Amino acid sequence: MQFAFATATRILFGEGKLAEAAPAARAMGRRALVVTGASPRHTIAVDAVPFAVVGEPSLARIREGTALARDAGCDVVIAMGGGSAIDAGKAIAALLTNPGDPLDYLEVIGRGHPLQRPAAPFIAIPTTAGTGSEVTMNAVLASAEHRVKASLRSPVMLPRLAIVDPELTLDLPRAITASTGLDALTQLIEPYVSVRANAMTDLYCVEGIRRTAGALARAFDNGHDREARRDMAFASLLGGLSLANAGLGAVHGFAAPLGGMFPAPHGAACAAVLPYAMQINVRALRQRAPESQALARYAEIGRLLTGSPQATAEDGVAWVRAICGKLEIPPLRAWGVSDADIPVLVEKAAKASSMKANPLPLTPEELREMISQAV
Numbered sequence: 001m002q003f004a005f006a007t008a009t010r011i012l013f014g015e016g017k018l019a020e021a022a023p024a025a026r027a028m029g030r031r032a033l034v035v036t037g038a039s040p041r042h043t044i045a046v047d048a049v050p051f052a053v054v055g056e057p058s059l060a061r062i063r064e065g066t067a068l069a070r071d072a073g074c075d076v077v078i079a080m081g082g083g084s085a086i087d088a089g090k091a092i093a094a095l096l097t098n099p100g101d102p103l104d105y106l107e108v109i110g111r112g113h114p115l116q117r118p119a120a121p122f123i124a125i126p127t128t129a130g131t132g133s134e135v136t137m138n139a140v141l142a143s144a145e146h147r148v149k150a151s152l153r154s155p156v157m158l159p160r161l162a163i164v165d166p167e168l169t170l171d172l173p174r175a176i177t178a179s180t181g182l183d184a185l186t187q188l189i190e191p192y193v194s195v196r197a198n199a200m201t202d203l204y205c206v207e208g209i210r211r212t213a214g215a216l217a218r219a220f221d222n223g224h225d226r227e228a229r230r231d232m233a234f235a236s237l238l239g240g241l242s243l244a245n246a247g248l249g250a251v252h253g254f255a256a257p258l259g260g261m262f263p264a265p266h267g268a269a270c271a272a273v274l275p276y277a278m279q280i281n282v283r284a285l286r287q288r289a290p291e292s293q294a295l296a297r298y299a300e301i302g303r304l305l306t307g308s309p310q311a312t313a314e315d316g317v318a319w320v321r322a323i324c325g326k327l328e329i330p331p332l333r334a335w336g337v338s339d340a341d342i343p344v345l346v347e348k349a350a351k352a353s354s355m356k357a358n359p360l361p362l363t364p365e366e367l368r369e370m371i372s373q374a375v
Helices: 017-028 057-073 084-095 173-193 198-220 226-244 250-261 268-288 292-304 311-325 339-351 353-357 364-372
Strands: 012-013 032-036 048-052 074-081 124-125 140-142 150-153 161-163
Touching: 012 017, 012 226, 017 074, 017 124, 017 161, 032 057, 032 084, 048 057, 057 084, 057 140, 074 084, 084 124, 084 140, 084 150, 124 226, 140 250, 140 268, 150 250, 150 364, 161 226, 173 198, 173 250, 173 268, 173 311, 173 353, 198 226, 198 292, 198 311, 250 268, 250 339, 250 353, 250 364, 268 292, 268 311, 268 364, 292 311, 339 353, 339 364
Parallel strands: 012 161, 032 048, 032 074, 074 124, 124 161
Antiparallel strands: 140 150
16 A cells, blocks of 8 residues: 555544634744635735636736735735636746746646745635645646646645635525535545545545535535535535545546636536546446456445445436536536537547546547537
8 A cells, every 4th residue: 555645734523713814824934825615704814915816727826916015025825716716826936935937837738847945835725615725735726828727736836725614605595505515525536436446535535525424415405504515515525525635537637728718616616527527437447457446446436426335336326416406507518519629629638648547548439428528
């Protein structure tokens, strides 16, 4: 048994933990750049410069935030919001101490140089239960020029502190609860069947899938169900810990070009693709690798989701398809994707870094079928 595991320096979890953000920030620096979404719903009592990120974080917006932080003398970064705000804060904290442009360090479309210096102290406070970005070492950034999203990735980007307070999710709209919750589920399923799965992430994936199965529909039906919100916040955290250390797969392989080419939020893109990715992976494993451990793991996913000890991998696929229907997940065509876009999506997804951890290589025909069904 061999594996490496890395995460945030410190994690605080529980209702009311937001109150610990201000004293922690004051201990790390004098002035904070506070990165939020378009409409921040919470505040922190620190000497702060606000910076809003509307939608997915773009390279242009990261450049603006980094310049603002430097000009304002910020020496700590706090991000409070969904995955977009946290990824933006993470990238700004890294570029605040490392010279050059984001493209110097970006994967796939950039130069891929390693970050040489530790990032500025960074505190991540998620207000959704989905991305797990508060405990990962990468920031997913959109490039308008390349029409794709790619990661800025380095161990130096791991947050100094992650504060996961389930109370911050109580007022989330149903649509965001749905898409982020299914993103969390995707980020528990993909690392569990990944070629880089390990004994430590397996523990997190199994527990996270079990909790999501019992909590996601309840959180959707009643946003103020505190137990369901707590379970989803914990499942999201477990997904972040898992993906950061075991990788992802085909769903996130497609999410990168989808997010770069269309206005689809990351969680909505993942939710639309997930049942078809599971279905085609299971079929491909049965055909080409019937002895694969991943196939047995898909069967375990079926048992965890349905609660039935006799469930099969296909039962797990059916459960996911049913929950996507209950949570009113729109197909990709709702975000402007058409059949004409499929060839370029397949081409870009095949090159995405997430695709490397899929349980087996998929053919172009299988990728085309997957995305066609999601459209």
